[in-house]
Each structure stands twice: as C-alpha cells, then as structure tokens.
Amino acid sequence: MPLQVSVVSADQQVWSGEAEMVVARTTEGEIGILAGHTPLLAILASGEVRVTQVGGRKITADAAEGFLSVEHDVVTIVARDAQLTS
Template identity: 65%
Template sequence: MAELNVSVVSAERRVWEGAATQIIAKTTEGEIGILAGHQPMLAILAEGEIRVTTASGEKIAVDAAGGFLSVDHNTVTIVAGKAAVA
C-alpha cells in the first residue's frame, strides 16, 4: 500500500514523524482526509484532533491548535501553534 511521509511540528518541537497511510485533520473549511496520491494543497488548521494511521496500522491522535497543513508528492507537513500527542 502507498504511504505518506508525515511530519507534525509545533512551535516548540517535533511532535511526530513517520510513514502513514491516512491523515484526517480538521481545517477551517471542515474535516479532510488525506491518502497517498492526494493532490497538492495547503489548508489552515482549526483547533482539534489530527488522526494519523501509521504504516504499521497504529492509530495516533494529535491535539492541535491552529497552524497549517501542506500536501505535496505524498509528503504531509503539519505545522501547528501548539500540538501534542493525545
């Protein structure tokens, strides 16, 4: 199965980084799901939970407050003002 290279960072530190099969995040326009092959995009994050399904099938929840999400060539970068693994 195709994978995404994911990096979640906050203003203070790197929160999580690794391979994933799916990302679900809350944006100012609503919830969005990202899979491998997703079109390039940039979105503004709303306060809420980011759900990551890792390549090994583990589910990780990250609480995030503000920031943005970028997708380009199966690379997802999430930069949040504040973020922590829930």
Template identity: 65%
Template sequence: MADLTVTVVSADEQVWSGQATMVVAKTKEGEIGILAGHQPLLGVLSAGEVRITAADGGRVTANAEDGFISVENDTVTIAARAAALA
C-alpha cells in the same frame, strides 16, 4: 498501498514523524482526509484532532491548534502553534 511521509510539529518541537497510510485533520473548511496520491494542498487548521493511521496499522492522535496542513508529493506536514500527542 503507497505510504505518506507525515510530520507533525509545534512551534517548539517535533511531535511525531513517520510513515502513514491516512491523515485526517480539521481545517477551517471542514474535516479533510489525506491518502497517498492526494493533490497538493495548503489548508488552515482549526483547533482539534489530527488522526494518523501509521503504516504499521497503529493509530496516532495529536491535538493541534492554529496552524497549517501542507500536502505535496505524498508528504504531509502539520505545522501548528501548539501540538501534542493525545
């Protein structure tokens, strides 16, 4: 399966960056799952967990508040006012 390049940043630091097979985030419209090949997207995040399945099979969970999720060309960026690994 093709990988996603994922970056999670808060207002003052990069929280996590790496290759992943799936990202699940909570948006204002509901929970969304991102896999490789996803159509371009810009969404508004709700406070909650961002769950990342890393390319090596590991799981990463970050808590994010007030921000955006951007998806384009298998690159996922989570930009939040506040974010931290859970």
C-alpha cells in the same frame, strides 16, 4: 507508497513517520489524506489530528491553529501548539 508525515508545533517536532492516512480539521472542515492526494495548503483549525500508520497503529494529536500542506505524498502539519494524546 506511504505518506511521509510530520506534525510540528512552534517549539518541537511532535511526531514524524510513515502513514497510510491522515485526518485533520481545517477551517473548511475535516479532511482525509491518502497517498496520491492532490497538492494542498489549508489553514488548520484547532482539534484532533489522526494518523493511521502503516500496519494500522493510530496516533492522535491535539493541534491548535496552524496550517497543513500536502505535496508529493509529504504531509506537513505545523501548529501553534500540538501534543500527542495517544
């Protein structure tokens, strides 16, 4: 079962879709999220968010300060500022 991922900034939705994996930098360090991950709420550190879509295509976004939540295979990344880089 794929992850449902949303990356949003303060003023817009940057990307939303299904993914196999999400890697993001938190204040505790880099974290990788796969389907079945335990619920989590973390403070997002500025840096790269990497999303591997179902089928292997990779999406990268720069995100600055915010939070990341995981619950029931739904990953939400809310950043003060975020934009796609690839």
